Every structure is written in structure tokens, then in C-alpha cells.
Amino acid sequence: MGLKIWVFAEADGDKPASATLELLTKAREIGETVEAVYVGANADALAGALGDYGASKVYAIDPGGRLPGVIGAAALAELLPANSPDIVLFAQSYDGRDAISLLSAKLDKPVLTNGFTIRLDGDKVIIGTQIFGGNTLVDAEFEGEAPYLAAIRPKSFAAEPGGGAPATVETVPTPDAGRAGEAKVLDHHVEEREGPKLEEAVVVVSGGRGLGSAENYGPLVDDLAKLLHGASGASRAIVDAGWVPYAKQVGQTGKTVKPKLYVAIGISGATQHMVGMKGSDNIIANNKDGEAPIYGIPDLGVVGDATKVVPKLIEALKARS
Amino acid sequence: MNVVVCVKQIPDPATPGKLNADSNTLERAGKLILDESDSFGVEMALQLVDKAGGGEVTLVSMAPNDEVSGLRTALAMGAAKAILVSDPALAGSDSLTTAKVIAKSVERAGDIDLVLTATESTDGYTGTIPGQVAGLLDWPALTFAKEVEIADGTVKIQRQTEAGYDVVEASLPAVVSVTAGVVEPRYPSFKGIMAAKNKPVDKVTAADLGLDASEVGWSGARQQIVSVEKAPERQAGEKIEDDGSAYEQIVAYLEKLKVI
Numbered sequence: 001m002g003l004k005i006w007v008f009a010e011a012d013g014d015k016p017a018s019a020t021l022e023l024l025t026k027a028r029e030i031g032e033t034v035e036a037v038y039v040g041a042n043a044d045a046l047a048g049a050l051g052d053y054g055a056s057k058v059y060a061i062d063p064g065g066r067l068p069g070v071i072g073a074a075a076l077a078e079l080l081p082a083n084s085p086d087i088v089l090f091a092q093s094y095d096g097r098d099a100i101s102l103l104s105a106k107l108d109k110p111v112l113t114n115g116f117t118i119r120l121d122g123d124k125v126i127i128g129t130q131i132f133g134g135n136t137l138v139d140a141e142f143e144g145e146a147p148y149l150a151a152i153r154p155k156s157f158a159a160e161p162g163g164g165a166p167a168t169v170e171t172v173p174t175p176d177a178g179r180a181g182e183a184k185v186l187d188h189h190v191e192e193r194e195g196p197k198l199e200e201a202v203v204v205v206s207g208g209r210g211l212g213s214a215e216n217y218g219p220l221v222d223d224l225a226k227l228l229h230g231a232s233g234a235s236r237a238i239v240d241a242g243w244v245p246y247a248k249q250v251g252q253t254g255k256t257v258k259p260k261l262y263v264a265i266g267i268s269g270a271t272q273h274m275v276g277m278k279g280s281d282n283i284i285a286n287n288k289d290g291e292a293p294i295y296g297i298p299d300l301g302v303v304g305d306a307t308k309v310v311p312k313l314i315e316a317l318k319a320r321s
Numbered sequence: 322m323n324v325v326v327c328v329k330q331i332p333d334p335a336t337p338g339k340l341n342a343d344s345n346t347l348e349r350a351g352k353l354i355l356d357e358s359d360s361f362g363v364e365m366a367l368q369l370v371d372k373a374g375g376g377e378v379t380l381v382s383m384a385p386n387d388e389v390s391g392l393r394t395a396l397a398m399g400a401a402k403a404i405l406v407s408d409p410a411l412a413g414s415d416s417l418t419t420a421k422v423i424a425k426s427v428e429r430a431g432d433i434d435l436v437l438t439a440t441e442s443t444d445g446y447t448g449t450i451p452g453q454v455a456g457l458l459d460w461p462a463l464t465f466a467k468e469v470e471i472a473d474g475t476v477k478i479q480r481q482t483e484a485g486y487d488v489v490e491a492s493l494p495a496v497v498s499v500t501a502g503v504v505e506p507r508y509p510s511f512k513g514i515m516a517a518k519n520k521p522v523d524k525v526t527a528a529d530l531g532l533d534a535s536e537v538g539w540s541g542a543r544q545q546i547v548s549v550e551k552a553p554e555r556q557a558g559e560k561i562e563d564d565g566s567a568y569e570q571i572v573a574y575l576e577k578l579k580v581i
């Protein structure tokens with residue numbers, strides 16, 4: 001009998017988040033029945049896309065001003081026994097991590113996290129992870145009884161529509177989440193962003209401590225990204241230093257990106273950075289130290305001072321446009 | 322106000338990580354240090370207790386071989402005492418079991434208002450322990466905090482989001498996970514280092530916490546590593562030295578990729 005797979009869905013405005021569409025695409029490939037669980041007031045707006053990517057049904061729960069992960073865990077704890085999916089997939093995102101960890105405690109079930117592959121071996125469910133900055137691949141399987149809970153890193157699978165009909169929306173009353181449900185969301189702050197999203201951009205230009213100062217980020221990194229119609233990113237060193245907001249961080253504790261082109265400027269190439277970008281189709285690196293670890297991976301390595309190389313490049317690109 | 326900070330003691334990240342050949346788990350046999358990610362929680366806790374004008378910071382750590390080096394660092398920063406859970410029966414524990422150990426330790430500490438953790442550890446980074454601990458204690462979980470404020474029995478945080486941050490509030494006691502880089506961890510003073518040597522470390526086993534050997538460690542993990550492989554290496558391509566004209570080669574490469 002085919003597997004029933006549930007996906008903990010998340011939204012980006014009135015659209016499913018790209019990580020959700022990636023999970024649905026994979027679920028469709030390995031499962032027979034795919035359904036989504038969504039915490040948010042706008043499930044009707046999402047139903048079309050959720051269906052297109054493989055979900056036949058979406059269980060919709062209104063969070064009522066609470067954290068989606070908290071309400072999601074409480075709702076799943078009630079829904080799972082009656083519906084018995086084999087696997088529940090979460091994105092390794094803020095709300096996905098809240099949901100899987102609270103659910104794990106509620107159901108006394110182990111979890112596998114940081115997954116980047118899922119495969120079946122007979123009736124075994126195997127989740128692959130990358131450790132040591134992606135140089136070692138580890139496969140782990142669940143033991144015990146389904147449902148198996150796994151969190152998958154965004155960008156692990158390509159999202160492809162399957163042409164399914166809109167998902168039917170089944171409204172589930174907001175569950176009592178116990179003391180966890182006391183956490184109230186009082187306010188949302190949105191930081192300004194220009195151009196494409198980091199995870200979706202075709203070109204990503206990232207800067208690191210080698211830029212020398214926060215003031216160099218705009219004229220070197222942002223401007224080059226803009227000229228290439230891309231997004232600007234960063235190493236953790238300059239996020240921690242307060243040069244740029246966390247949303248720009250690429251790497252193990254930041255975003256995973258897989259653009260057509262990744263440009264790393266003044267970044268040493270720590271494993272924790274590389275794990276977030278080495279899946280890019282093409283990589284250009286600029287570092288003044290020819291021995292920097294980043295030079296192990298680029299298709300084009302440019303050894304030199306970023307404050308000399310990049311302004312000339314920008315000038316040349318401006319002259320063309 | 323009494324705060325528990327969960328601190329993981331890990332192999333120095335500067336030395337390349339290794340897997341134990343028999344068990345396929347991370348090698349933790351050598352000397353361990355305080356996970357830098359947890360130094361932010363320690364600093365945050367010290368500041369919060371200071372602002373509250375009373376109370377103390379208790380550390381909780383589960384580590385092999387009675388390891389205390391990392392705990393001593395955090396005690397030298399100013400934490401009052403520590404609970405160290407060290408027990409061969411705990412080897413191979415998964416994140417849920419670790420969370421059970423931490424939750425039981427928080428109960429053992431008694432009269433705790435707040436538990437702080439990092440959002441993920443440097444060596445394991447499952448990132449689920451804060452939520453699991455909160456779930457087990459049935460306390461609110463306020464995760465990914467970049468700012469924490471305590472007032473009148475409530476905790477209010479700025480929670481990191483994809484788009485910016487949310488302001489989230491709950492009543493105490495609660496579990497809060499703290500993102501890296503949000504406070505500047507203090508360096509232990511000489512006086513602090515000397516004082517740390519005599520601060521109490523309560524050494525306990527799984528059984529002391531009321532956890533049965535059959536539900537922890539390898540037997541409790543309910544998941545198993547089936548294979549470990551080297552990842553295929555990415556091949557580096559051309560490498561050039563800038564002589565003032567490297568930008569031309571970059572432009573040519575961009576043209577080839579058709580991104581310009």
C-alpha cells in the first residue's frame with residue numbers, strides 16, 4: 001500500500017512558501033496520498049497552489065494570534081491518531097522547527113532534522129543529512145512506529161507543479177495548546193528588502209569580513225547584486241558584527257541558496273558558510289589570500305583585493321548597460 | 322529571578338570533526354569546551370538576573386566523562402552553580418532524550434523562572450532541543466530570540482522571522498532560545514576564574530533524574546545510522562591573479578553564463 005505523507009505547510013503572504021512546495025513535490029514522488037496541514041487564516045488563498053504541487057487536502061487551523069508552530073504541533077497531536085499518515089515533513093524553518101520539536105515532545109517521538117534527502121528502502125524511511133560542512137553524508141532510518149517526523153532543509157528538492165486540482169480545505173478548530181499556547185504574537189516587523197529574495201534569486205552576491213568595513217557593503221556587494229539583477233548575501237562574520245541583517249546570512253545557520261551564479265567576495269570559505277552555497281550552479285570567488293579555503297570550489301577564482309577588483313567590475317558593467 | 326542556561330560542552334570546532342568508527346556518532350573523547358553559541362545565553366542570563374535585582378544563574382549540561390571544562394568557563398563568567406549530567410548510559414542519546422535529561426534537570430534545580438538555550442548547537446545542530454524541553458515541561462517556547470525582556474512575570478522577545486522579527490510575549494516560567502551574536506559575552510575575569518573553581522557542580526546520573534536506562538542512550542534513540550559516505554567534491558575551475566584587469570575575465574565569464 002502506498003504511503004500517506006503530510007506536509008506542515010507555511011505561507012509567504014498569500015502563497016505557499018517555496019520550502020513547502022519543495023516538500024510537496026518530493027512527497028508526491030514517494031507517497032500515494034499527500035495532504036497538508038496549514039496554520040493561518042488564509043488557507044483558501046493557498047489551496048490552488050497546494051493542490052497544484054500535490055496536496056489533495058489541506059487541514060486549516062486559525063492560529064488566533066499565537067505562534068503557528070505551537071498551534072501546529074497541538075493540532076497535529078490531535079489529528080495524527082485518527083488519520084495515521086506514515087510521514088510528517090516539516091521545513092527546517094523557524095515555525096517548522098517549533099512545530100516538529102513541540103510535537104516530538106507531545107507524542108514522545110524521535111525526530112530526524114537537517115534532512116536533505118528522503119528515500120524509501122522497503123518499508124524503511126531513510127533521511128540523509130550532511131555533516132562537517134557537507135563533506136560527509138549520513139543516512140539515518142527511523143525505528144519504531146509511524147508516523148515518522150522529519151525536518152528538511154529548504155532547497156533540498158526542486159519544486160515542480162504536478163497539475164493537481166485545488167486542495168479541499170478542511171477547517172480544524174484551533175486546539176488548546178496548553179501553556180505553550182500562552183505565547184502571544186503582539187506585533188510583526190518587516191525589514192525593507194529591494195530586489196529578489198535571497199533564496200529565489202538567480203544571482204547571489206555575498207560579502208564577508210574581507211570587505212574591510214560595513215561602509216563597503218553597499219558600494220561593493222549591493223551594487224554588484226543590483227547590476228546582476230540578483231540578491232545580496234553575507235557571511236555570518238559580518239552579520240554578527242552588525243554590518244547587515246541576519247536575513248542576509250548564507251550558511252549552516254542561515255539560508256541555503258542554489259542560484260545559477262554565486263559570487264563570494266572577501267569570504268574565507270568556512271565549512272559552515274560553504275554548506276549553504278556549494279550547491280550553486282556556478283561560483284566566482286574573490287579573496288586576496290590565494291590559499292583561502294574558498295578556493296577549493298569556485299569555477300572562477302580571482303585572487304586580489306576586493307576593493308580594487310569589484311569597483312572596476314562594477315564600472316565595466318555600468319558602461320555596458 | 323532564577324535562570325537555567327543549557328550549555329553544551331563540545332570538541333573544539335577549530336579541530337576537524339570526526340565520527341567514531343564503531344558507533345558513527347560524533348567523536349567526543351577529547352577535551353571539550355563551552356559551545357560558543359551558549360556563551361550568548363550565559364551572558365543574557367547574567368544580564369537578566371542583574372536587571373531583576375536578585376536570583377541566580379544555574380547551568381545544566383549533559384556531557385560524557387564528567388567533563389567540566391566548558392562549565393568552568395561559564396561559571397567563571399558569573400553563573401552560580403551547575404548541574405552536570407554524565408552517565409555512560411546516556412551515550413548515543415538522540416535530541417528527545419537529551420531534552421528529557423535537560424527537562425528533569427530543570428525540575429531538579431527547582432523554582433526556575435526561565436530556561437535559556439541557543440537556537441542550535443555548533444556540533445549537533447538539530448535545533449529541536451529548546452522546543453522539546455518546553456514541550457516536556459509544558460512551558461511556552463519562545464524561540465529565535467534576538468532580544469529578551471522580563472517584566473512582571475512575563476517574558477517578551479523579538480523573534481527572528483524570514484521577513485524581520487515578531488514581538489512575542491508569554492508568562493513565566495518559559496523556555497527561550499537565543500540567537501548568536503545578540504549580546505557580547507563577557508570575558509571571565511581572573512577573580513571569576515578563581516571563584517569558579519569552588520562553585521558547586523551537582524553531578525548526577527540518568528537514574529538520579531528518574532530516567533530508566535532502557536529509555537535513554539542507544540536503546541532510547543529509536544533511529545539508526547545506516548550509512549556514512551564522503552560527499553562528492555566540487556571541482557574548482559580556473560584561478561587567476563588580479564593584475565588590474567581581472568574584471569575583464571569576470572565580465573567574460575558572466576557573458577558566458579548569460580547573466581549579463
Ligand SMILES: Cc1cc2nc3c(=O)[nH]c(=O)nc-3n(C[C@H](O)[C@H](O)[C@H](O)COP(=O)(O)OP(=O)(O)OC[C@H]3O[C@@H](n4cnc5c(N)ncnc54)[C@H](O)[C@@H]3O)c2cc1C
Pocket residue numbers: 207208209210211212234235236237238249250251252253254255265266267268269270271272273276286287288289292304305306307334358442443444
Ligand atoms: C555553529 C556555527 C554556525 C555557523 N554558521 C555560519 C553560517 O551560517 N554562515 C557563515 O557564513 N558562517 C557561519 N559560521 C561562521 C564561520 O565559521 C566563519 O567564522 C565565517 O563564515 C567567516 O566569515 P568571513 O569569511 O566573512 O570572515 P573571515 O573568516 O574573517 O574571512 C575573511 C576573508 O577575507 C579575506 N580578505 C581580507 N581582506 C580582503 C580584501 N581586501 N579583498 C579580498 N579578500 C580579503 C581574507 O583573506 C579572509 O579569507 C558558523 C560558525 C559556527 C560555529
Ligand SMILES: Nc1ncnc2c1ncn2[C@@H]1O[C@H](COP(=O)(O)O)[C@@H](O)[C@H]1O
Pocket residue numbers: 327328329330356358359381382383384416419423437438439440441442443445446447448449450451
Ligand atoms: N548535551 C547538552 N547539554 C546541555 N545543553 C544542551 C545539550 N545539547 C543541546 N543543548 C542545548 O540545546 C541547544 C540546541 O541544541 P541542538 O538541538 O543539539 O541543536 C544547544 O545550543 C544547547 O543550548
